[in-house]
Amino acid sequence: MALFGTLIIVLAVLIIVLPFLAASIKIVREYERAVLFRLGRLVGAKGPGLFFIIPFVDSIVKVDLRIVTVDVPKQEVITKDNVSVKVDAVIYYRVVDPVSAVIKVSNYHYAIALLGQTVLRDVVGQADLDDLLMRREELNKRIQSIIDEVTVPWGIKVAAVTIKTVELPEGMMRAMAKQAEAERWRRARVIEAEGERQAAKILAEAARMYEEHPAAMRLRELQTLIEVAREKSLVIVTEAGASTIGKIAAISSAVKSQTSRG
Numbered sequence: 001m002a003l004f005g006t007l008i009i010v011l012a013v014l015i016i017v018l019p020f021l022a023a024s025i026k027i028v029r030e031y032e033r034a035v036l037f038r039l040g041r042l043v044g045a046k047g048p049g050l051f052f053i054i055p056f057v058d059s060i061v062k063v064d065l066r067i068v069t070v071d072v073p074k075q076e077v078i079t080k081d082n083v084s085v086k087v088d089a090v091i092y093y094r095v096v097d098p099v100s101a102v103i104k105v106s107n108y109h110y111a112i113a114l115l116g117q118t119v120l121r122d123v124v125g126q127a128d129l130d131d132l133l134m135r136r137e138e139l140n141k142r143i144q145s146i147i148d149e150v151t152v153p154w155g156i157k158v159a160a161v162t163i164k165t166v167e168l169p170e171g172m173m174r175a176m177a178k179q180a181e182a183e184r185w186r187r188a189r190v191i192e193a194e195g196e197r198q199a200a201k202i203l204a205e206a207a208r209m210y211e212e213h214p215a216a217m218r219l220r221e222l223q224t225l226i227e228v229a230r231e232k233s234l235v236i237v238t239e240a241g242a243s244t245i246g247k248i249a250a251i252s253s254a255v256k257s258q259t260s261r262g
Helices: 002-024 098-103 108-125 129-134 136-154 170-212 214-229 240-261
Strands: 025-028 032-038 041-046 049-052 058-064 068-078 084-095 156-167
Touching (some): 025 032, 041 098, 058 098, 068 108, 084 108, 129 136, 129 156, 136 156, 170 214
Antiparallel strands (some): 025 049, 032 058, 068 084
C-alpha cells in the first residue's frame, strides 16, 4: 500500500515537473535571437543555442538576424524637370540590435516598407530625368543613406537599396527615341566630315609633292591612263599637250608591226 502511494506521488510530480521543464527549455537558431522579458521588464537578448526561462513569468520575442528584402511597390513621381515617371525599388536590411528592434518600433518590417516608399518619392522628385536614367547608382546610395539614418536607432542596418525599373510616358519615350536618332545622325555626319578633312589634307600634301616633282605627276598620269585603257570599249581623249603619248603609242605599234612581218 505504501509502495502504491509512493508511485502515485512520483507520477504526480512527473506530471507537474515535466511540462514545467518542457516550458522552461528554449532553443534559438544561429540566425535568431530571443529578447527576454520577465514580468514585462526587459532582461536582454538570448541565444543562439539552449537557454532556460521561468514559465508563466518570462516571455520571449524571436528576431531574425538574416537579410530581409522589402519590395517597394511602384510609385508615381514627378521629377524635378516635370516628367511623370513610375519607379519601384528593393530594400535589403538586417537587424543588428534585436533589443532595439523589439522595444523601439512596433513592426519594423512594415515601418521600413512605408519609409522606403516615402524616401523613394522624395529623392526621385528632387532629381532630373537624366539623373534618374544615367546616375541611378548615386540615387540608390542617397536613398540608402536617408533610410539608414532613420533606422539605426531601431537597431536595423540597411544593406542596399536598388531602383528596379523606371517607366516613362509613351510620348516621352518617342521623344527620347527621336533624340537618340538625331544624335546618331550627328555623329555620322561628323565622322564623314572628319574623313573628308583628312582626305583633303592628304590630297593637298600629294599636290605639293607633284608640284615639286613634275616627273612623278607625269608617271601618275600615265598610270591612270593605263588603268582606264584596260576597258577596251572606252575611248580615251587627252588634252592637246599630250600628243607625245600618241607618238609613243604610234612608234610602239609600228615596231610591233615590223617585228611581226619580219
